[in-house]
Amino acid sequence: MASETTQKLAVLIDADNARPAIVEGLLAEIAKYGTAHVKRIYGDWTGAQLGGWKAALLRHSIQPIQQFAYTSGKNATDSAMIIDAMDLLFTERFDGFCIVSSDSDFTRLASRIRESGRIVYGFGESKTPEPFRTACDKFVYTEVLTRPTEGDTTEAPKRRSAKELRGDTQLMNLLRNAIEAASDDTGWAHLGATGSIINKQSPEFDPRNYGYSKLSGLINGIGVFDTEERQIGNGKHIYVRLSARKK
Known part of the structure; x- marks a missing residue:
């Protein structure tokens, strides 16, 4: 392939x-x-x-x-x-x-x-x-995907607040389970691996459905996860874990 x-x-x-x-x-x-x-x-x-x-x-x-x-x-x-x-x-x-x-x-x-x-x-x-x-x-x-045109009343999803996101049980369970599955012994999970697991479990998942352009933005917007940017080789990678304050 x-x-x-x-x-x-x-x-x-x-x-x-x-x-x-x-x-x-x-x-x-x-x-x-x-x-x-x-x-x-x-x-x-x-x-x-x-x-x-x-x-x-x-x-x-x-x-x-x-x-x-x-x-x-x-x-x-x-x-x-x-x-x-x-x-x-x-x-x-x-x-x-x-x-x-x-x-x-x-x-x-x-x-x-x-x-x-x-x-x-x-x-x-x-x-x-x-x-x-x-x-x-x-x-x-x-x-x-819609770009506003004359006469088109369809609106793109509006950004949800942190309270609304935390109240979405299905979303929170999906994120927590994916982070846990992708995490190492320290509890940190590579964001790319986390996103891959999420998409396999829920094909329709898309951060844009919640008003965020990227998964990292959605995770930061929820406010219960820690994120960390690491320099690995020539690139930067984002890691995520459940905040120690929220465990």
Whole structure:
């Protein structure tokens, strides 16, 4: 498997369940994980409901895939995406897939791709059902990718206070358990290793969901952890532990 920065990725977007306001942030986020060798978006382009996407397609070289709604109440777009994803998977040209949708119908697809040894990055709104989120290796809420546009009322998550963060039992347990798992005999844990454990346990975890750009900022914002920067070789590394005052 290629390293994360050189991964060849296939990006498949469900236009019926994604908004054009996310496109720039989405592609910038995907660039952190690898290079998008395929960028396709699926929907019925004969209607007016996808008009907002059309300008973004040319600007970002995203290929629109036409899918007519053959029967009322049935989502033909999902089927087209799933078939294309499997075709691309069988070519064995890609290291990972980016599935952009808030629809739980892609849960089995994500699981099947992972069974083949490929990485799955999911992108969807915070309302995305849990089965799809947890079927991905990494899931990013599109609210943190949105850039404000005229008429768009979606807001990025606001920064939570230390009191609010400490009151989030699920978050605190996740952080404590990950730090404990990554810690050495002194109780200190490398922040990178801690983040890796968190992502494996909770694919949808993202400091931006709490209003912080980085994990280190979130941990400092909570106020119950100690952090320490260490010079190791030519680089600086951050270590974290539960504060002695809070044990």
